Amino acid sequence: MASSKLLSHPRWHRLLRRNLPNARLFSGLPSQHPGSVPEPQNHSDPKSNNKFKTASSTPSSLKEAELAKFAAISDTWWDSEGPFKPLHNMNPTRLAFIRSTLCRHFRKDPLSARPFEGLRIIDVGCGGGILSEPLARMGAIVTGIDAVEKNIKIARLHANMDPTTSNIEYYCTTAEKLVDEQRKFDAVIALEVIEHVADSAEFCKSLSALTAHEGATVVSTLNRSMRSYASAIVAAEYLLHWLPKGTHQWSSFLTPEELTMILKRASVDVKEMAGFVFNPITGRWSLSDDISVNYIAFVQPITRNESMLESGEQSKVTRNIGTTSVLGWSTGCKQIILQLDSIEAIEAIMIESCSMYNTLSMTVRAIVQPRLWLV
Amino acid sequence: MNRLLATKAGSNAYRLRIPWRPFSNDAACPNAGNPETGSEAQQYDIAIVGGGMVGLAFACSLASKPLTKHLNVAIVDSNPALGRKHFIKKDDLPDPRVSTITPASISFLKDIGAWQFVEQHRHAYFDKMQVWDYTGLSYAKYNARDADKEVLGCVVENKVLLSSLLSHVQDMDMLKKIYPSRLSSMSILPNSSSSEVGSTLSMTALFTHGRLAKLELEDGNSLYAKLVVGADGGKSRVRELAGIRTTGWNYTQNAIICTVEHALENHCAWQRFLPSSPLALLPIGDKFSNIVWTMTPEESSEYKSMTEDNFLKAVNHALDYGYGPHPTSSILGSSDLFSWFKGGISSSTSDCFEVPPKAVKLASERMAFPLSLRHANDYASKRIALIGDAAHTVHPLAGQGVNLGFGDASSLSSVISEGIAVGTDIGEVSLLKKYEADRKPANVTMMAVLDGFQKAYSVDFGPLNILRAAAFHGAHHISPLKKSIISYASGELRLPLFA
Numbered sequence: 123m124a125s126s127k128l129l130s131h132p133r134w135h136r137l138l139r140r141n142l143p144n145a146r147l148f149s150g151l152p153s154q155h156p157g158s159v160p161e162p163q164n165h166s167d168p169k170s171n172n173k174f175k176t177a178s179s180t181p182s183s184l185k186e187a188e189l190a191k192f193a194a195i196s197d198t199w200w201d202s203e204g205p206f207k208p209l210h211n212m213n214p215t216r217l218a219f220i221r222s223t224l225c226r227h228f229r230k231d232p233l234s235a236r237p238f239e240g241l242r243i244i245d246v247g248c249g250g251g252i253l254s255e256p257l258a259r260m261g262a263i264v265t266g267i268d269a270v271e272k273n274i275k276i277a278r279l280h281a282n283m284d285p286t287t288s289n290i291e292y293y294c295t296t297a298e299k300l301v302d303e304q305r306k307f308d309a310v311i312a313l314e315v316i317e318h319v320a321d322s323a324e325f326c327k328s329l330s331a332l333t334a335h336e337g338a339t340v341v342s343t344l345n346r347s348m349r350s351y352a353s354a355i356v357a358a359e360y361l362l363h364w365l366p367k368g369t370h371q372w373s374s375f376l377t378p379e380e381l382t383m384i385l386k387r388a389s390v391d392v393k394e395m396a397g398f399v400f401n402p403i404t405g406r407w408s409l410s411d412d413i414s415v416n417y418i419a420f421v422q423p424i425t426r427n428e429s430m431l432e433s434g435e436q437s438k439v440t441r442n443i444g445t446t447s448v449l450g451w452s453t454g455c456k457q458i459i460l461q462l463d464s465i466e467a468i469e470a471i472m473i474e475s476c477s478m479y480n481t482l483s484m485t486v487r488a489i490v491q492p493r494l495w496l497v
Numbered sequence: 498m499n500r501l502l503a504t505k506a507g508s509n510a511y512r513l514r515i516p517w518r519p520f521s522n523d524a525a526c527p528n529a530g531n532p533e534t535g536s537e538a539q540q541y542d543i544a545i546v547g548g549g550m551v552g553l554a555f556a557c558s559l560a561s562k563p564l565t566k567h568l569n570v571a572i573v574d575s576n577p578a579l580g581r582k583h584f585i586k587k588d589d590l591p592d593p594r595v596s597t598i599t600p601a602s603i604s605f606l607k608d609i610g611a612w613q614f615v616e617q618h619r620h621a622y623f624d625k626m627q628v629w630d631y632t633g634l635s636y637a638k639y640n641a642r643d644a645d646k647e648v649l650g651c652v653v654e655n656k657v658l659l660s661s662l663l664s665h666v667q668d669m670d671m672l673k674k675i676y677p678s679r680l681s682s683m684s685i686l687p688n689s690s691s692s693e694v695g696s697t698l699s700m701t702a703l704f705t706h707g708r709l710a711k712l713e714l715e716d717g718n719s720l721y722a723k724l725v726v727g728a729d730g731g732k733s734r735v736r737e738l739a740g741i742r743t744t745g746w747n748y749t750q751n752a753i754i755c756t757v758e759h760a761l762e763n764h765c766a767w768q769r770f771l772p773s774s775p776l777a778l779l780p781i782g783d784k785f786s787n788i789v790w791t792m793t794p795e796e797s798s799e800y801k802s803m804t805e806d807n808f809l810k811a812v813n814h815a816l817d818y819g820y821g822p823h824p825t826s827s828i829l830g831s832s833d834l835f836s837w838f839k840g841g842i843s844s845s846t847s848d849c850f851e852v853p854p855k856a857v858k859l860a861s862e863r864m865a866f867p868l869s870l871r872h873a874n875d876y877a878s879k880r881i882a883l884i885g886d887a888a889h890t891v892h893p894l895a896g897q898g899v900n901l902g903f904g905d906a907s908s909l910s911s912v913i914s915e916g917i918a919v920g921t922d923i924g925e926v927s928l929l930k931k932y933e934a935d936r937k938p939a940n941v942t943m944m945a946v947l948d949g950f951q952k953a954y955s956v957d958f959g960p961l962n963i964l965r966a967a968a969f970h971g972a973h974h975i976s977p978l979k980k981s982i983i984s985y986a987s988g989e990l991r992l993p994l995f996a
Contacts, residue, residue: 200688202927210927217919233563235917256920282698283708284922404934 188318189270192249195366196272199250200280208364209252209314215398215407216313216418217256220340223394223420224309227338236261244307244332246297247315251277251290257311258287265307266292267300297328306334313342313418316381317374323384330388333423339390342418346375350415353400378413385421394420539674540700541571542923543913544712544722546680547729548574550596550655551885551902553662555728557609558910560671564917565910570673571720573680573712574729579663580677591619593754593861594655595787597766597779597896601988602903603651614661615653621782622648623766627851630770630954633822634966637973638848644983649766650896652779652787678714683725683738685710685880710880710924724924725881726909728902731871733887739878745871745890748951750774751797752893753790755863756781757812757856767853768894771820773955775894778816778853785860788812789893797865805859816853824850868892870948876905876937877929884909889940892947900988901940908935 198204221237224230230237239261245254248266250273258264258281268274274294281287297312310333312325319325326341333339344350351372358364376384382392397413400406543559545552556572559565572579598606606612626649629636641649666673688707700721703709709721727735736743750773757778763786767778774792781787790812792800800808811819871890876883885902912932913923921928953965972978984990 214916214919214921221919235564235567259920259922283703283706285698285703288698 185318185320191366191368192318193270193272196250196270196276199252199273199276205364205366205369206250206252208358211405212398212407212416213252213256215409216253216342219396219409219418219420220257220311221260223340224338227420227422228308238262241308242334243309243311244300244305246310246312246329246332247318248277248292249273251281251287251292253311253313254290254292255281255284255287258290259284262309264290266290267295267297268292269294269296297325297332301328301331305332306337307332308334308337310337310339311341313340314344316341316343316376317370322376323387326384326388326390330385330390330423333390335423337423339385339421340418341381341385341421342416343381344370344375344416345414346372346377346380347414350375353415378417378419381419385419386424389424390421391424392419393422538700538711538719538721539571540569540709540721541674542568542722543724543726544571544573544710544720545726545728546573546712546735547727547733547885547887548572548576548579548663548675549728549730549885550658550662550899551906552726552728553659553666554606554609554611554903555726555884555906555910556666556671556673557611557662557669558605558906559913560666560669560673561609562910562914564914566669566671568671570671571676571722572673573676573678573714575677575679575715577677578659579675590860591756591781591783591785591787592654592656593756593787593864595652595754595779595781596655596658596899598651598653598658598903599897599900599986599988600646600648600650602900603648605903605907609665611662611665614664615657618654618657618661619782620651620653620657621764621780622651623764623780624648625765626768627765627853628768628770628969629824629850630962630965630969631772631819631821632962632966633824634962635969635973636824636850637969637979638850639979639983640848641983643976644980644987646983646987649983649987652766652781654781676714676718676720678716678718680712680729680734680738681715682713683710683735684713685725685739707879708922708924723880723922724913724929727881727883727887728885728906729887731869731886731890733883735881736873736883736887739881741878741881741883742874743871744874745869747867747869748892749793750791750868751794751865752868753788753792753797753800753863753865755788755808755859756785756861757788757809758858758860759784759786759854760857761854763854765851765853767816769816770954771815772957775954776812776815777894777896779896786854786856788856790815791868791892791894794867801863801865808863809856809859813855823852870944872941872944876933877926879926880924882909882929882932888936889944891944892951894950895947895986897943897947897986901943904939904988905932905936908932 195205199206202210222232224241225232225237228241230239237260238257241262243257243262243264245251245257245264245266248254248268251266254264254266254277266274266277268277271294274292277290277292281290281292310329312329316322316325329339329341344354354370354375355372359367359369378392378395385392395413396409396418397411398407398416398418399410399412401408545556552572552574556570559568559570603612606615624641624647626639627636628639639649641647684704686705686707689705698706700709704711704721709723710725711719711721712725713719725735727733727739729735762784763778763780766780769776774790774796776791777789779787779789790800800811803811869890870892873883873888876888884905886898888905889901891898891901909932912928912935916923916925916928953961972982981990
């Protein structure tokens with residue numbers, strides 16, 4: 123798998139934190155459980171570097187260390203002044219984006235108080251249910267999944283408090299398992315999850331597989347830029363103490379270009395993207411064009427016609443000659459199109475890009491017969 | 498006495514955040530203690546305590562927005578007028594309790610659809626205003642045309658406003674119920690989780706886990722609500738039960754209000770600042786005008802008890818040559834001094850000083866009430882929001898009190914509508930704090946301005962008099978300043994002097 127070769131590259135290893143000696147099941151069972159070490163471990167990849175391939179038949183894209191991190195603070199999910207305070211503050215803004223894009227996509231009345239009536243929505247990585255509950259209040263049939271058992275328990279207890287949210291179904295499972303069960307949902311929402319998974323390409327494939335035909339997906343994450351390092355890591359974790367130290371790994375952030383590419387490989391297309399900005403004076407988050415720190419993307423499955431055509435004012439028609447094209451956005455006016463001839467070229471770009479800080483330098487360091495158009 | 502102690506103890510207990518203790522214990526209200534004895538308790542989304550002008554305006558505002566009109570609302574007010582259709586006869590003498598509605602509030606009332614009812618009864622638009630003081634040094638005349646407006650405001654009797662809002666809210670589709678009783682106690686418990694999983698909880702269980710507020714009324718009914726809105730006036734019971742503290746002071750002044758009749762129609766509002774007692778004459782329509790005279794408590798009891806003729810003489814004297822001479826048109830030299838300030842000549846700059854019309858007859862009894870300034874430290878706490886006089890009480894000298902209340906009602910209903918759009922629980926503090934952050938700066942600024950005026954005019958000191966006269970003169974001649982003053986007083990600007 124191209125992605126596994128990517129992850130096994132030595133440079134990635136310097137950036138990844140924990141090296142786990144044994145492969146483990148990622149179903150939320152406690153870590154040290156001798157009886158649960160599965161026998162397929164013998165068949166695990168001989169390369170000892172590949173630590174994140176789970177031994178079960180359904181490869182999971184989760185990271186054990188990340189799960190442990192969240193399990194430790196799960197009691198504070200609903201404490202709006204606790205470690206999840208930024209998430210609570212950002213929640214109305216995220217919901218505003220979800221509401222406007224999903225209402226438009228499913229042609230629902232935006233002035234209705236329960237516009238999602240009849241829609242099946244899944245909240246992947248629901249945590250304590252901060253997103254699931256408002257979605258249920260908006261009328262949706264919500265399923266929430268999370269890999270940490272404690273989170274699911276807390277989410278269930280809190281949702282039972284309000285009759286409008288008590289019909290949310292919470293499961294402690296992973297997206298891959300649901301794909302195996304052939305579940306389909308009208309809208310798949312995975313906010314602030316993809317930066318915590320080990321294999322983002324697999325994760326995106328699972329998200330795409332869970333989306334019904336004519337459905338939609340919404341993904342949000344943090345950008346890997348200098349500004350996001352300064353705000354999300356230095357300011358939020360170390361200076362303002364909004365988040366516990368180590369909540370985020372800057373190296374696992376995805377730039378919008380990378381996310382678009384990964385999603386495109388999973389046969390879904392980014393239709394709309396917006397950023398969140400925080401105004402320190404009013405203390406409020408708002409939607410904006412600035413995607414340099416937090417951003418959210420509305421994604422639709424690609425129909426066969428669309429793979430040949432692009433739309434929107436920032437695009438140029440690119441011939442699809444059997445390799446993936448990367449469309450770069452930047453908040454300025456430059457548009458960079460790289461047409462690369464092989465998967466290896468893409469990998470090379472990604473490897474180089476993780477040590478670079480903006481998309482413009484990516485063009486300089488491109489390797490393996492690139493053809494560049496700078497517009 | 499027991500009740501007072503019990504409620505005080507109850508509210509203290511809430512402040513100390515001792516869990517599981519309701520606000521008032523059963524000793525205070527023996528009737529309401531047992532919910533089973535009263536009728537079946539019902540659950541509402543919003544309970545508006547206080548069905549006055551601001552409370553009903555808030556209910557109308559909710560009913561007029563598409564996202565909130567499906568809410569289930571309860572209105573708690575013991576005023577019997579709320580229970581029946583209110584018929585105001587055309588030839589009723591005007592009630593002395595009137596309010597000046599600014600253009601911003603007029604557009605709010607038009608948006609919620611209640612203004613059409615007001616226009617069917619007596620009301621008076623006015624487009625001119627003259628302000629001067631007893632020193633005779635200067636005056637200021639405002640005309641709505643200076644700020645490119647049609648009117649400076651409209652004076653409407655409170656009972657007309659109330660009945661218009663009530664008939665409008667009853668016409669609307671929103672589910673509502675009026676409880677003709679007074680609030681005796683209110684309980685909100687801290688959030689807690691239920692240990693049962695998978696079962697839908699009853700109302701009492703939801704209340705025990707802090708998801709609903711429980712209101713108990715004096716007639717034995719109780720109701721549950723997700724959000725309690727306190728619109729019950731300056732001595733708000735909701736504010737008291739919630740333990741929200743206030744800052745403020747009592748002005749050592751009372752206001753006397755009454756209605757007088759003139760020989761001719763009056764379309765201008767007149768305000769004269771007498772030594773520590775401003776006197777305002779506002780047109781109500783049909784040759785009637787309303788008088789608001791602020792004075793010390795001793796003087797107010799004297800004026801209230803004197804005969805009608807003597808009172809009328811006193812009023813005419815105060816508006817005319819009493820206490821000081823008439824101001825002449827340009828005391829500080831010709832207007833060339835300020836010509837470089839003028840950004841375009843306003844029409845009222847050249848208006849001369851006019852003497853207000855004489856009061857011919859007293860058309861109502863004189864009422865007196867004490868004045869104070871009060872401001873709640875918080876407008877919102879868990880499952881509680883305060884609007885109108887419950888949140889802020891101001892001096893009546895610029896007629897802003899109810900307009901600030903309408904602003905609160907409009908803001909709170911917008912915030913609730915936005916909260917419902919993103920699926921928030923409407924009783925959450927974070928949502929209600931957005932309303933507070935919207936309204937508090939504007940309200941506090943207005944209160945500071947009014948308080949400043951009140952203090953500036955309570956002192957008779959030579960240099961200060963000249964300063965005030967200069968301020969008047971400047972406001973009269975400097976057009977941009979005049980425009981900004983009119984816009985601020987009309988409610989268009991949130992903060993003075995910042996366009």
